[in-house]
Amino acid sequence: MDTLLEQIENGTLWQFPGGVHPPQQKSLSNHAPIARLPLPEKLILPLKQHIGANGQLIVSKGQTVLKGQALTQPSGNWSLPIHAPTSGEITNIAAMPSAHPSALPELSIILTPDGKDTWIPLTENTHIDTLSHQALIDIIHNAGIAGMGGAGFPTYIKADSQRPVEFLVINGVECEPYITADDMLMREHADQIVKGIEVMQQLLTPELILIGIEDNKPHAISAMQQACQHNKKILVKAIPTLYPSGGEKQLIRVLTSKEVPSGGIPADIGVLVQNVGTLFAVSEAVFAGKPLIERVVTVTGNTIKRPQNVWALIGTEIKHLLDSQGFEPVDAQRVVMGGPMMGFTLPSVRIPVVKTTNCILAPDNTELAEPGEEKACIRCSACADVCPQTLLPQQLQWFAKGKEYDKLEDYNLFDCIECGACSYVCPSEIPLVQYYRVAKAEIREQKIEQVNAERAKVRFEARKARLEQEQAERKNRHTRSPSRAAKPAAEKAKVADALSRVAKKQGEQSAVQAAIERAKAKKMADGSLEPDNSEVVLERAKRKEQARNYKAQKQTAEVNSNDNKSAVAAAVARAKAKKAAKVSETNDAGDAPVNPPAHAVATEKETATEEDPRKAAVAAAIARAKAKKAAKVSETNDTGDAPVNPPAHAVATEEEAATEEDPRKAAVAAAIARAKAKKAAKASETNDAGEGLANPPAHAVATEEETATEQDPRKAAVAAAIARAKAKKAAKASETNDASEAPVNPPAHAVATEEEAATEEDPRKAAVAAAIARAKAKKAAKLAQANEAEVNNTDSQPIRGTIEPPIDSIDAEQPATEVDPRKAAIAAAIARAKAKKKAKEQEGNDPS
Structure with missing residues (x-):
């Protein structure tokens, strides 16, 4: 049997399956030689005219080019350049309709010929x-x-x-x-x-x-x-x-x-x-x-006067070819690029000729009739009989309409060569090839999307793995690597030997150093070598300098901390100066000194100010009260009477003991001291008139009041208010004694005892007791007015002493109000009522 090569050489031919015999119309255009066309007005050159990537532009708008000059250069896989079909100027680079059934715009170069047709050197x-x-x-x-x-x-x-x-x-x-x-x-x-x-x-x-x-x-x-x-x-x-x-x-x-x-x-x-x-x-x-700048194109059809093959420059518009061959369009004229079997109808005649264009067909309505309406498949199997690829066009069409892309690939859709034989023989006029083209395009898009998705997934996984590796490296950066941990014993032994040698060498060096030090010490003992103490001297000087700086800083801090104490001391000094001036005036009048020595008062005040500024203010108030009391005592001594109250130093001792415990108690004690001073003054006035004491001794009252204040600040405030009431009542009682009347009310100390007992039990009872005291005071005032009406000429002199307490004593009472705002308000109202009452009494005693 002959081999395949021998069979071919002997002229043997084989047959492929399927196929059709459409009517031949080649005689329209093969009787005339290939013609040359005049230069068109412009040439449209798409950058992509082949399967593969576009070329890269190497010309620009307004540039003049020669025939055969490259306009693009290859820039990727399966990329091809395009060349200028003639000489001229690049008038524009823009998107123009493409040679495709969709006529989608593609980037194109628009070349205007100059008519010279000048070639580049070949x-x-x-x-x-x-x-x-x-x-x-x-x-x-x-x-x-x-x-x-x-x-x-x-x-x-x-x-x-x-x-x-x-x-x-x-x-x-x-x-x-x-x-x-x-x-x-x-x-x-x-x-x-x-x-x-x-x-x-x-x-x-x-x-x-x-x-x-x-x-x-x-x-x-x-x-x-x-x-x-x-x-x-x-x-x-x-x-x-x-x-x-x-x-x-x-x-x-x-x-x-x-x-x-x-x-x-x-x-x-x-x-x-x-x-x-x-x-x-x-x-x-x-x-x-010569580069590829032109090709042979068949221009044929019944609407063409001179159907013929022509040399068409790449980029020539279809309209230029038709006009050159005497195109006479008819109604519903169609222009097909390619043959009647595999070609496609152009949406416009402004489409350019490309490298794959081989025919322009312009048939009339009888030559290539319009396709009729699509009908249902009658399952005649004619399409399968003529398919040259032995496919099943009917099944493919069903799957394409249903978009069953997996089944289309299973039935080998991409083996279809789109020859159109199936559509040509279909009695139902089903455009089978159009279904296949659309399905192929959609499957390609799906595959492109899948490829992009896979690439994105790979990039994501690679990035994730890289981040995890970097995180693991950061965690293990400071940990011992397994290779170091797994060193062989021989290597560890070598390291140990090296360390021992180093230690031995260091021991020898240390022995030599010790010998040198001993030699130096021996020389120093002999006096042959004097030590160098310069570094020690410098260190000592630095330490002294640091000590001086620290001392200066400490003194500055002490000065700043003593600013407040200095201000208080200055105020005390000013008070001493004023008091000394008054004492000197008194001595000039021939009287004995009223106050105790100034250095004793200063010593007490300075001791208080060193503890607390508040205590200093309280001590100053106590000192003023003591001065007033001493003045009154001195007046009493001048008249030959005995002192009514205990010595001032005893009272001061008690008050200082109270102030050392609590600032609030100190304020209460100051108020009590002022009350005692007022009472002592009134008692001294009574003694001047030759009358006996109506009230118990002041020190007894003070003792009771101090005991109460030591228990509770609130009770102390109530006790202070009661003490003020007692003082006013005693003053009224003394006035009654001056009028030779018997006391209407019980002794003040009895009332005080009852009131204090009540205040010790409950603050509310204390408030009630204060109200009772105010009522008693009003009643005593009325009785005093009645007595004064009977004995109007008994005393023509006004009562000595001030009606209201000094301003400084009121200021001293303010700390007591800090105990309770409500009680403070009540105490203030009581004080105002008492002041008004005393003013009325003074007016009644006024001889005018």
Whole structure:
């Protein structure tokens, strides 16, 4: 049995499944040679005209360019540059409608030709044998050549295949009705196409090169056979006319009997396919140095007066091609880019020609009728019978309508070549290919989203792992590493030996140092060496300086702390000066000194001020009271009477003892002292008149009051108020005795005893007792007025002494109000009532 290669050489052909026979309309455009068109007004050059990444712009708006000059440069995988189709100016770079059924805008360069059509300097090559493999690949890459059969795959990728190529298949079938671009190119430029084939042969080194051409193109077949006579590895094969035999997978099956696996590419089975138009562009780039700036386009249809193939510059608007060939539109005119089977209707004739454009079809309404309304599938299986990929178009359409993308992939949707044979034979006029195109686009978008999500997940997990590692490193930064903890015993022994040697060496050094110190001490004992005490002297001087500074700071602090005591002492000194002046006035009048020695009073006051400023104020008030009492005692001595009260120093001793216990008690004691002084003054007046004592001795009353004040501050305040009431009552009683009347009320000490007993029990009872005392005082006043009316001429002299207590004594009473605000208010009201009563009594005694 012959091998596959022998079968191919013997002219054996195979058949692919399915296929249709649409009516041929190639005779409209293949009777005239390829024409040259005049320069258009502008050229629109999309940056992306191929499968892969866009090129990077290297021109700017307003720049002048030459024909063949690169406008972009490759910037990524499968990226190709584009070139200026003619010389002119870059008038704009903006988004323009693309050559796509959606006409979505794409970034494009707008070039305005200058009419000169000036080329850049070209690099020609006559012999490719002198060029290396990489040099040929770079020439093809920089020329911007992409597959011109419809897919737009970058040619340099296929030319640099790393897989062994057994068969190089040249596609000259051109199975679409109406299209004759490849047919006319093979007729007119067969030699250039063969040169391009030889370039690919040098790059790929295939075992055999097969050129497939449909048998409806006899002129092209003969032209290619004649051009290939010198190359024994090139075989021209005429295949039967059947659509879609021009498909890549179908042509491989017909010429080699090999079948491309599902989801695979021809390189997987050792086959590579190139279009005749692509090989012509390779020949132009390698031998003439021209980039891909133009291509052959079939302009045909019943609305075209001169249907013909033309050389169209890349970027020429479709309208310019139609107008050049005498376009006469009809109602509901359609313009199709591509053939009637696989082409698409253009939304506008302002769409530019790109590298994959091979036909512009402008049919009338009878030539290519409008598709009718879609009807329900009748399950005739005609679509499955004509499918060249042996798919199930009916099932795919159901899954596409239901958006069951997983099932679509299970039924090999992406094996569909979108040939349109299924739609062509469908009696229900279902646009099956449109459903497949939409489903493919949605599945691609889903996969892109999934890929992006996976990448984001990987980045997130990597970041999380990095953060956890950094956190663990921070925690373990100060801990002993396991490697250090797991040191072998031998290494530990070495470390111990080293440490022992160091210790031994240090011990030897310490012994030497001790010997040196002993020698120095011996020399010092002999007197031969004097010690250096300079450092000791400096340290001693520093310590002395620090001591002086500390002493100065302490003195400053003491001065600041004694500012308040100094102010009090100054006030006491001023009081002493005033008192001394009064004493001197008294001595000038021939009297004996009334007050005790000033140094004794000063000593008592200074002792009090050293303890507390408040106690100092209380002591000052006590001193003033003592001075007044001493003055009254001296007056009594002048009249030859005995002192009524105990000695002042005894009273002072008791008051000082009280003030040392509590400031509040001290204030109460001061108030009691003032009351005693007033009572003593009144008693002395009574003695001057030759009368006896109406009340008990003052020291007894004071003793009782002091005992009460030592128990409770509140009781002390009540006791003070009672004492004031007693003093006023005693004064009234003395007035009654002056009038030779018997006392109306019981003795004051009895009343005081009862009131004090009540106050010791409860503060409320104390308030009641105070009210009773006020009532008694009013009653005594009325009785005194009655007695005075009877004996009006008994005494014509006013009562000596002041009616109201001195202002300083009132001030001294203020600390007592701190005990309770309510009781203080009551005491103040009592004091005002007493003052008014005394004023009335004085008016009654006034002889006027």
